[in-house]
Amino acid sequence: MKLEIRNVTKRFKDKMAVNQFSMELETGQCVGLIGPNGAGKSTLIKIIADILNADEGEVVLDGKRISKMKREIGYLPQFPNFFQWMTARENLLFMGQLSGISKKRLIEDIPTILTKVGLTGEQNRKVRTFSGGMKQRLGIAQALLHKPALIVMDEPVSALDPIGRREVLNLIQEIKKETTILLSTHILSDAEEICERFVIIKNGTKIEDTTMTELISRNHEPVVYVKITPKDHFWTQLVSQLPYVKKTEVIGSKVKITMDNIEVHKNLLIQHALNNDVDIVHFEVSGNDTLEEIFLNLVVSA
Amino acid sequence: MNSFYILMNKEYFQMIRDFKIIWLPIVFIFLGMTQPVLTYYLPTILGALGGGQGITIDPTMVQQEGGQVLATTLGSQFDQLGILIIVISMMGMIQADKASGMLAFILTRPVTVWSYIAGKVISNFLLVIVSVTSGYFVSYLYVNYLFTDVPISHMLSALLIYLIWVLFMISFTLMISTIFNGQGVIALIGIVFLIICRMITGIHPIIDLINPAGMSQHAMSLLFTGSVDSSIYVSLFITFLWVLFTLLVSHLWISQKKFQQD
Numbered sequence: 110m111k112l113e114i115r116n117v118t119k120r121f122k123d124k125m126a127v128n129q130f131s132m133e134l135e136t137g138q139c140v141g142l143i144g145p146n147g148a149g150k151s152t153l154i155k156i157i158a159d160i161l162n163a164d165e166g167e168v169v170l171d172g173k174r175i176s177k178m179k180r181e182i183g184y185l186p187q188f189p190n191f192f193q194w195m196t197a198r199e200n201l202l203f204m205g206q207l208s209g210i211s212k213k214r215l216i217e218d219i220p221t222i223l224t225k226v227g228l229t230g231e232q233n234r235k236v237r238t239f240s241g242g243m244k245q246r247l248g249i250a251q252a253l254l255h256k257p258a259l260i261v262m263d264e265p266v267s268a269l270d271p272i273g274r275r276e277v278l279n280l281i282q283e284i285k286k287e288t289t290i291l292l293s294t295h296i297l298s299d300a301e302e303i304c305e306r307f308v309i310i311k312n313g314t315k316i317e318d319t320t321m322t323e324l325i326s327r328n329h330e331p332v333v334y335v336k337i338t339p340k341d342h343f344w345t346q347l348v349s350q351l352p353y354v355k356k357t358e359v360i361g362s363k364v365k366i367t368m369d370n371i372e373v374h375k376n377l378l379i380q381h382a383l384n385n386d387v388d389i390v391h392f393e394v395s396g397n398d399t400l401e402e403i404f405l406n407l408v409v410s411a
Numbered sequence: 412m413n414s415f416y417i418l419m420n421k422e423y424f425q426m427i428r429d430f431k432i433i434w435l436p437i438v439f440i441f442l443g444m445t446q447p448v449l450t451y452y453l454p455t456i457l458g459a460l461g462g463g464q465g466i467t468i469d470p471t472m473v474q475q476e477g478g479q480v481l482a483t484t485l486g487s488q489f490d491q492l493g494i495l496i497i498v499i500s501m502m503g504m505i506q507a508d509k510a511s512g513m514l515a516f517i518l519t520r521p522v523t524v525w526s527y528i529a530g531k532v533i534s535n536f537l538l539v540i541v542s543v544t545s546g547y548f549v550s551y552l553y554v555n556y557l558f559t560d561v562p563i564s565h566m567l568s569a570l571l572i573y574l575i576w577v578l579f580m581i582s583f584t585l586m587i588s589t590i591f592n593g594q595g596v597i598a599l600i601g602i603v604f605l606i607i608c609r610m611i612t613g614i615h616p617i618i619d620l621i622n623p624a625g626m627s628q629h630a631m632s633l634l635f636t637g638s639v640d641s642s643i644y645v646s647l648f649i650t651f652l653w654v655l656f657t658l659l660v661s662h663l664w665i666s667q668k669k670f671q672q673d
Contacts, residue, residue, distance in 0.1 A: 160668070184516075186512065204520065207520040207521070
């Protein structure tokens with residue numbers, strides 16, 4: 110399986126939603142498409158799922174246009190919709206049959222898949238009565254049912270409460286072993302947890318395509334976090350004047366200090382603090398920016 | 412098992428869940444009953460309510476032929492309240508799927524737009540056929556009982572002709588339901604357009620020829636006079652073209668993904 114997105118562009122009236130976006134996706138990968146709200150993630154996902162037509166460019170799966178390969182794609186919309194008046198089982202039967210699976214096979218497969226997504230006891234309840242998390246899990250069941258080569262998920266956990274979020278994340282961890290996944294999210298910790306590879310999108314343009322380790326090693330820049338009492342905040346001003354300090358930043362009660370040659374200078378910094386009679390509550394040398402910070406840097410500055 | 416068959420099954424399933432399969436025929440049975448019963452008892456009702464003072468009812472006026480009464484069942488019941496009911500019960504056909512996102516979702520599966528449209532049109536047409544036919548048969552029974560007998564052949568062929576007009580009503584409502592997003596707008600456009608079509612019949616032969624509601628006119632004249640005008644074949648052909656046109660527009664609209672809002 111190989112998914113290729115080639116120079117996809119989509120405009121909505123005057124707004125450019127996706128701009129010359131290209132990427133490739135190979136079997137077994139799990140790719141997180143991340144970006145701020147309105148970056149064009151959903152639009153791109155919808156183009157891949159063949160719900161929207163691209164203005165330019167094309168999406169190709171195994172060398173064929175995506176519209177000819179729908180059987181190979183499992184799609185989970187942001188808010189999965191089902192026929193409210195059908196039961197969970199009936200909805201799966203319906204979607205499964207539309208995907209070209211025989212009724213007999215489905216009757217065998219549906220209990221298995223419902224167990225997998227944790228909806229065993231609910232199969233004969235109307236979807237109308239389902240909670241958001243249950244609908245999402247049913248949506249995943251639906252996307253898995255025809256054993257597609259690629260599963261595309263649009264914000265699978267964004268609308269869920271912490272419990273539902275945990276359930277769905279665990280489920281995705283589970284299915285990731287068997288299929289290729291492309292998911293969009295604006296919650297970084299989720300992407301960090303599930304995916305190895307990230308594609309960051311901003312204003313419809315791809316600004317980064319990288320792996321977790323690469324991203325962190327590239328932004329590897331040791332910093333010092335000093336927690337001080339409020340009365341000593343004047344010290345922050347003094348620190349920023351020091352020759353070896355590159356940047357200071359106050360985050361709550363902590364001061365984040367970036368400096369040259371940290372091994373040598375960190376002790377000088379402590380010395381300086383003691384000289385100024387600063388009450389140090391906590392002192393920490395920390396390796397990395399969090400993914401969130403890296404993301405913010407990328408998205409805000411780029 | 413192709414997708415058309417599955418989609419059609421789903422429609423029937425929904426009709427059963429909604430009880431549409433019961434209430435729509437019942438409504439038409441009531442409509443069918445109304446005309447002969449009302450026509451028959453109107454003089455009595457008028458007499459009782461008017462107290463007989465100053466009103467004289469010409470007894471020859473009420474001596475209607477059975478065929479005429481059956482024709483007015485089509486012309487004044489089915490073509491007025493009937494249109495209203497058909498449009499209102501069908502207006503959500505595609506609009507509801509669009510609003511819930513199910514249309515987009517269904518089309519992410521290997522389903523052709525034609526099988527989706529065909530599933531909708533055929534299932535709904537069959538339901539309306541059953542409803543209209545049962546209403547019409549009830550009307551026919553009352554007519555035969557209260558008025559003169561109508562030949563069965565006339566009755567059946569008039570029904571067949573009338574059902575072509577019904578097919579247009581459905582395909583037109585489907586098209587409007589595909590294009591517009593508000594239920595109110597769909598109902599308004601559907602009802603007003605179809606009733607105008609029906610109202611302008613008989614104004615000019617050329618208009619009748621290209622007007623799908625001309626089929627209703629032909630069905631009525633068959634019941635009135637016992638024969639059909641030869642223009643019916645052209646009319647029939649043109650009505651089918653109209654149906655095809657509405658379906659093509661719907662197909663184009665859906666396959667171009669114009670139904671997407673965002």
